[in-house]
C-alpha cells in the first residue's frame with residue numbers, strides 16, 4: 001500500500017513540479033560520487049589540510065568542509081559550533097577572533113584518540129580558514145561545503161559566495177560541479193540560490209525513523225535544490241527511486257565500512273559521504289566491474 005501511495009504522490013509531483021522549478025544547476029553525472037567526509041577524516045584530524053590532502057591523494061570526487069565563523073567574521077573549517085572536541089581550547093567558535101582561534105592546537109587530540117594513526121605532522125595543526133583551503137587546493141579538487149548553524153552567523157551566505165568568486169570557483173554546466181553547497185538549514189540554501197543560482201545545492205535531512213518526503217516537500221525542494229543528503233539508516237530502495245524519479249540526486253551519509261558502501265551502491269544512490277574515501281573508491285571499482 002505504501003508503495004502505491006508513494007507512486008501516486010510521485011506521479012502527482014512530476015506533473016505538478018514543472019510549474020515552479022527554477023533554473024537549477026543540475027548534478028548530471030552518472031558517477032557514484034565519493035565525498036570525503038570532513039576530508040579523509042579516518043586518517044587525519046577532521047576538517048584540516050592533511051585530511052583534505054589525503055582525500056585528494058585518494059582521488060575522492062569531493063572534499064567535504066564543515067563551516068563555522070569567527071567573531072570577526074572569518075569562515076573556518078570546523079564541524080562543531082564549539083572548539084572543545086577538535087582542539088585544545090574551550091567554548092564557541094563565535095567567541096574567538098581568528099587570531100585567538102589560530103592559537104589553538106587542532107591535531108593533538110587526533111593523535112591521542114588514534115595512537116595507531118598518530119602522526120608527528122598533526123602535532124602542530126591549526127584550524128584552517130576556508131580561504132587557506134581554497135588557496136592551498138585551488139582548482140585541483142572539488143568542494144562540497146556545509147554551512148553549519150548559519151542562523152547564528154551574520155551573512156555567512158554572502159561571505160561564502162564572495163570567497164568562491166574571489167577564487168573563481170563558481171563554474172556552470174559541469175557534469176561534476178566544482179562546488180556543491182549543503183546545509184540542514186533550508187532558509188540558508190534558498191538565500192544562496194537567490195544570490196547565486198549557478199551553485200548546485202543539497203538539502204540535508206536526518207530522519208530518526210524511515211525517510212519520507214511529502215509532495216509539498218518535493219515541490220518546495222524543486223525551487224532551489226539539486227539533491228538531498230540523508231542518513232543511510234533511514235532509506236530503502238523505494239525512497240531512493242522516489243527521490244530520483246522526482247529529479248533529485250540523493251547522497252547518503254556517513255558510510256565508513258565496505259558493507260554499507262556496497263549497500264549504498266546497491267540502493268543506486270548517487271553518492272556517499274565517507275571518512276575513508278580510499279575504501280569507497282575501491283568498493284565502487286569492484287561494483288562497476
Ligand code: G3P
Pocket residue numbers: 037064066079146182204229253254273
Ligand atoms: O554533511 C553531510 C553530513 O556530514 C551531515 O552530517 O554531522 O557529519 O556534518 P555531519
Ligand code: CA
Pocket residue numbers: 064065066146
Ligand atoms: Ca558535514
